[in-house]
Structure formats: C-alpha cells, structure tokens
Amino acid sequence: MAGTWIVVEQRDGNIRKVSYEMISEAKKIGDEVVAVVFGKGVEGQAAEYAKYGADKVCVVEDDVFANYNTGAFVAQMVAMIKEYSPNAVLFAHTFNGRDFASRLAQKLEQGLATDAIAIQLSAGKGIFTRSIYAGKALAKVEVTGSPVLATVRPGVCEVVPGAAAGAVFKPAIAATAADVYQTVKSFVPTVSARPELTEAAVVVSGGRGCKGPDGIKIVEQLADLLGAALGGSRASIDSGWLGHELQVGQTGKVVNPNLYVACGISGAIQHLAGMSSSKYIAAVNTDTEAPIFNVSDFGVVGDLFKVVPMLVDNLKK
Amino acid sequence: MKVLVCVKQTFDTEAKIEIKDGKIADAGINLIINPYDEVAVEGGIQLKEKGVATEVVVLAAGSDKAMDAIRTALAMGADRGILVKQDTAADEFARAVVLAAAIKAENPDLVLAGHVAADDGSSQVPTRIAEILGLPHINVITSIEIAGGKATCSSEADGGTQVTEVSMPAVISSQVSWNEPRYPSMKGIMQAKKKPVATVDAVAADSKVKIVDLSLPAAKQAGIKIDDDPDVAAAKLSEWMLNTVKVEIKK
Known part of the structure; x- marks a missing residue:
C-alpha cells in the first residue's frame, strides 16, 4: 500500500473537525497517513494535522486553490494520484468534499462510496458501511480501485490525538486558472453562535x-x-x-x-x-x-x- | 432554451424498510418521485412559465414502474418524457453513464436533478453526469437566475450560503428548499396521458461498486418514561442529563 490520503477541509485557515476525525480513523488502519491540504498560505497548518497522526502533510499551494473549485482541484488530484499512487483517498462528505470526490471518481471511471460511517481498507480495496434510506438500513459496499475512493460522514469517527511527524512535501502544481469553470460570487457564513448541526455533540x-x-x-x-x-x-x-x-x-x-x-x-x-x-x-x-x-x-x-x-x-x- | 430534468423513482419517505432474501423488500411499498428531483421538476416548469425555458423534458432510468414517476412529472407540467430501461440495482457510475448518454442525445441547455436521492443517499449522479458531459455543475441550489448564457445559483453550502455562476449548458442540482412542488391538477393528469414518452434501451455500463451486506440498524430500546408533574419530570430529566449523559452546562 502507498498510504491513506485524507483530503482535509479548511476555509480561510479554519480547519474543520472532520479533518481530524478522518486522520484519526486512517491512523487505525495502519498505513502511512497523508493529510492533503489545498489552499493559499496553508503550510502552517501542517503541525495541526501532525497532532492527530498525519505522518506526512501534502501542501498544495497556489493562487488557483485559494477557494475550492471543481476543475482545478480535480485536475491537480489526478496529477498527484499519478505521481504518488496512494492506496486510498478519503474526503469529507461535505458540500465541497462530495463534489470533489464524485467528479474525481467519474474522471477516473471508478466507484465511490459516499457518506461512509465505517471504513475498512486493504490494498486496492475498501469496505465501507453506508446508511441508506436515511438510516433506515445499512449497506456494506465494496469499492475497488487505485486509489480506493470514499467520502466520510462528519461526526462519526472519533478524534484521537496522537503525534506523528507531519513531514511537509509540496507536489508539483499541475492545475492552472484555465481549469476553473465556476465563479464563486459570494459566500455568506450563517451567523450563528451555535455549532453546525452535523458536527454538534x-x-x-x-x-x-x-x-x-x-x-x-x-x-x-x-x-x-x-x-x-x-x-x-x-x-x-x-x-x-x-x-x-x-x-x-x-x-x-x-x-x-x-x-x-x-x-x-x-x-x-x-x-x-x-x-x-x-x-x-x-x-x-x-x-x-x-x-x-x-x-x-x-x-x-x-x-x-x-x-x-x-x-x-x-x-x- | 431546453431544460431536461432527471428523476429517480424512490420509495415513499414514510416507507418502513425490511430486508428479505438479502435484498430491500419492495412489496407493497408506495413509489414516488425522489423528493429532491420533484423540486427540480417544479424548478424546470417554473422556468418555462417565466418564459426562460421553451421545453421541459423528463428523463428517468429504471424499470417500467418508473413510467409512473415520468407521468407524475408530466402531470405537473413537463412536456415529454424519456424512460431508459435499466436495472434499478445499477450503481452511481452505471446510472450516470446511462443518463448522460440519453442527455447527450437531447442536447439540452440546462440539466436539472435533485442533489441526492432519498433512497441511496449517494449525492453522486448529477456530479458524475456533469463530468461525463464536460459541463459545469452547481450543487444543492435554493435559487436560480438565468441570463446572458449564464446560470447564477444560491447553494446551501456547509455553514453558509454560496452564490456561484457558471456558463450554460450546465448541470444544476436542487435542494428541497428551492421551491414547493405543485400537486398535479386533474386537468394536468388528463393531459399527461397524451404527452409523448419515449422508451429507450440503456447503453452498456457495468456497476463498479458491489453491495456485500445489507442490514437493519439495531432497534433502539425505549428507556425511562415519566408521566408526572412538570417540575418532578424536569428535575429527573435534569438529573439524567447531568449524571448519565454528563452534559456540560454553558454558563
């Protein structure tokens, strides 16, 4: 196996808890855990991911990654998969994460398990538990591929602190502004002092x-x-x-x-x-x-x- | 402008799920248009009523039963339908390939779909269709404006509202809060019977994902139930929250 990659979620430097949940869960699998962070000025976050067990942190920095956009992120991920051959790439099942994962899976003509609530990984294969009919039933699905692809439901995996090296590496940037085909005109955060529904204890x-x-x-x-x-x-x-x-x-x-x-x-x-x-x-x-x-x-x-x-x-x- | 709406036929959301012979039992289950797709149908019809769209085509992949979902959409006001015969057990990849092939043949300016299906909960198919067709996609929308060859949509993103603009043609997938789907009128139901529906065979596409096990979640047991004066009940509930659940109180 060549590592479990976790595509972390952050916005303007605020790291979402699901990122740590996924890193902690991946750590249990035993393979090398690589946190993949896209953005601008995000190298400083590497230490945070290391605290929960990221052996390596893949820092993907460029102007084109300042905000999530499907075209550039997918183009970059395709290039990195070719270069590094990770065994599995896990995304958060969020607004951006499921778009990223679904589009990537189709580009690679592969299967994808979305909204997984339990994860088992081996070389080239993953068994994921998904809730179907909004939780009225559970399905275990087998996904094969190189890499194995899935999105993970926020709030189901436990955050376990456990320091690892968090060695930073920076891949070659393959995406350009020409890959961007959506314009985000605005993002207005919901003004609430309360936690997010899917992340709250x-x-x-x-x-x-x-x-x-x-x-x-x-x-x-x-x-x-x-x-x-x-x-x-x-x-x-x-x-x-x-x-x-x-x-x-x-x-x-x-x-x-x-x-x-x-x-x-x-x-x-x-x-x-x-x-x-x-x-x-x-x-x-x-x-x-x-x-x-x-x-x-x-x-x-x-x-x-x-x-x-x-x-x-x-x-x- | 031609609008094509993808609909999936799903179980009624009130359906109780049972497993029989290793499969989800469908006997006696009422089938409906996936509620998220129903909103997409309504959105397409509203675009036609506003004079933005000239035609609304409904597309479903599934068994003969899915014809009911198409007829319902036609009764709401869509113009014609296409049913692609496909095994309902097909996975997201196979469904996207089959739907995309049918969409390509229609060459619409706008493809609408629900952002997720109430049965499998995958949220993959519209995104995959966009990738196959090489089109931009905006997900989980709650409003749409079309002008100058562009679609601008508000989306329910995590922790906020995002406004995104893309060039058309595009794939746009709906959140249920976009609109309130109309009930088909009696006149609409009568007219729907005469509207054309083409039945076509699916292109070849093999599923990539295999379901290896199905189960029902462990039934949750009822615990303590108190029917007493409100002050007594509130005190006991408070005690339970503090001692059993161990909640933290924000002062």
Whole structure:
C-alpha cells in the first residue's frame, strides 16, 4: 500500500473537525497517513494535522486553490494520484468534499462510496458501511480501485490525538486558472453562535409542539445552555419557524450527536431516520403514544412550555 | 432554451424498510418521485412559465414502474418524457453513464436533478453526469437566475450560503428548499396521458461498486418514561442529563 490520503477541509485557515476525525480513523488502519491540504498560505497548518497522526502533510499551494473549485482541484488530484499512487483517498462528505470526490471518481471511471460511517481498507480495496434510506438500513459496499475512493460522514469517527511527524512535501502544481469553470460570487457564513448541526455533540430540536416562534425560543434557551446545535422536524421547517438547513430527517440532515433532545416532536418515521443513531435521546411530548418515546432513553410526557423552562432552571443550579 | 430534468423513482419517505432474501423488500411499498428531483421538476416548469425555458423534458432510468414517476412529472407540467430501461440495482457510475448518454442525445441547455436521492443517499449522479458531459455543475441550489448564457445559483453550502455562476449548458442540482412542488391538477393528469414518452434501451455500463451486506440498524430500546408533574419530570430529566449523559452546562 502507498498510504491513506485524507483530503482535509479548511476555509480561510479554519480547519474543520472532520479533518481530524478522518486522520484519526486512517491512523487505525495502519498505513502511512497523508493529510492533503489545498489552499493559499496553508503550510502552517501542517503541525495541526501532525497532532492527530498525519505522518506526512501534502501542501498544495497556489493562487488557483485559494477557494475550492471543481476543475482545478480535480485536475491537480489526478496529477498527484499519478505521481504518488496512494492506496486510498478519503474526503469529507461535505458540500465541497462530495463534489470533489464524485467528479474525481467519474474522471477516473471508478466507484465511490459516499457518506461512509465505517471504513475498512486493504490494498486496492475498501469496505465501507453506508446508511441508506436515511438510516433506515445499512449497506456494506465494496469499492475497488487505485486509489480506493470514499467520502466520510462528519461526526462519526472519533478524534484521537496522537503525534506523528507531519513531514511537509509540496507536489508539483499541475492545475492552472484555465481549469476553473465556476465563479464563486459570494459566500455568506450563517451567523450563528451555535455549532453546525452535523458536527454538534448535543442537538436540541423543536417540532410541531412548539406551536410557533415562542416555543422555538424556549427550545433555543435549552440549546444554548447545553452549547447545542438547534434543529427541527419538518413541521417546524414547513411552518417557517426554522430555516431548512436546520431540518433533521429524511429530506434534511442526518445527525448522530451524543445527546439529542426532541421537544414537541412526535417522531414520524422520516424524522426518526435522521436522529435514531444518536447515543442518547431525550424527548418531551404531550402525547404519551408519540413514536418518539419508542426510541427515547428518557421520555417526559408533558408540555414543553412547562417542562423545558423548568429543565433549564434545574440545569443552571 | 431546453431544460431536461432527471428523476429517480424512490420509495415513499414514510416507507418502513425490511430486508428479505438479502435484498430491500419492495412489496407493497408506495413509489414516488425522489423528493429532491420533484423540486427540480417544479424548478424546470417554473422556468418555462417565466418564459426562460421553451421545453421541459423528463428523463428517468429504471424499470417500467418508473413510467409512473415520468407521468407524475408530466402531470405537473413537463412536456415529454424519456424512460431508459435499466436495472434499478445499477450503481452511481452505471446510472450516470446511462443518463448522460440519453442527455447527450437531447442536447439540452440546462440539466436539472435533485442533489441526492432519498433512497441511496449517494449525492453522486448529477456530479458524475456533469463530468461525463464536460459541463459545469452547481450543487444543492435554493435559487436560480438565468441570463446572458449564464446560470447564477444560491447553494446551501456547509455553514453558509454560496452564490456561484457558471456558463450554460450546465448541470444544476436542487435542494428541497428551492421551491414547493405543485400537486398535479386533474386537468394536468388528463393531459399527461397524451404527452409523448419515449422508451429507450440503456447503453452498456457495468456497476463498479458491489453491495456485500445489507442490514437493519439495531432497534433502539425505549428507556425511562415519566408521566408526572412538570417540575418532578424536569428535575429527573435534569438529573439524567447531568449524571448519565454528563452534559456540560454553558454558563
């Protein structure tokens, strides 16, 4: 084998946690771990990747890589694969990562496992566990190729500190401005003090039982006390109380935090698909028959307008 | 401007999944247009209503059953359909190759598709189609503007909203929040029966990825359930969060 390459994710110097998760996971496989960082002025990040086990850091620096763009990144990766023959290249299953991986896989006419939640790698072959039907079933898929290609779901692999050399090397730059065919006109970050839904250790969600923005405010107070991400069921998104990017479930996001708190959510099958793999689940709902209680470690039959503020007071003590 | 929308027929999102003989059981399951693709169909129809598009073609690859998905899209307002007969077990590579060949024959100005399918959750096929056709692609869009041979779209990117511009022809894939798909009217359903649908054979394409095992996730067991006064219940829930889950409190 010639190494497991991890294409790390960073924006303007902020390294996403999934990068460390993937490096830590790759370390367990035993092959040499190479963190691949694209960007401008990113060499200084090498020490960060080394802390989690990157034996080498491939620093791909050029003006053309300042922001993610499909054409230049894929052209560069094709050239590097030819030069270094990695055994596997793993990407994060993110907005940019899945675009990069899918486009690369097609260029190489190879298979690709996207959104993997478990990884087994050997020479020229990978077995990846994927959740299908938004988590209602699990599929193990075999991907062969040189390299083996996959995207990894953020939040499923554990971050394990473990220092490695992190020796920097800089490949020849093969991509040019002529490879760029998209223009990013703007990127406006979502202004939120809360963590990203798919990366949060705690998620607090509000559903139909919130009855409106006032109910959502109560749920937000609990979320902020727990340093949690805010989420919602389809009912609260369709009612316009929360933006679609906060929807948990089959046509929204699949989350797997340490703790999921469902407030006023009955637990339709589409919603359960998006959160059932959480380690701990708590639910507050007025309906004792609500399906959410079937998956809850701790269920409270009660009115969230009463229970949640009291819970907040108790937790503050 | 000709718009082509790729649709996949998927299980209803309310479907309960069961495994029989090592396969996902499909008996008695209601089939729908993948919700993300349905939004793409609506987006295409709206472009026609605005006078931006002149024709909306719907393309599906699958079994004869997928004809229902095409008819639904036609009832919503698409003009004609193409069904490419392909094994529904084909992987993302094989589906992209087959769809891309059918798209090439149509030579549309804009290809629309959902950014992900509610069944396999792969998010690969539109990107692969764009690569095969050598076209730019914008993913997970929530709005589109077409002017001067260019498409400008807002996308739901991780942690923010990205606005991207590409030259047409292009592949654009939709997020469900782009629009609210219409229900077909009775008149639309009647008209759809008369709209042309071509059935073509798939080009040769072998799957690259092999499913080696299917399973259902371990059923989560219900734990403690308290039906008591709110203050008692809140105190017990608080205790559980602090002692069992060991949550950290932000002061």
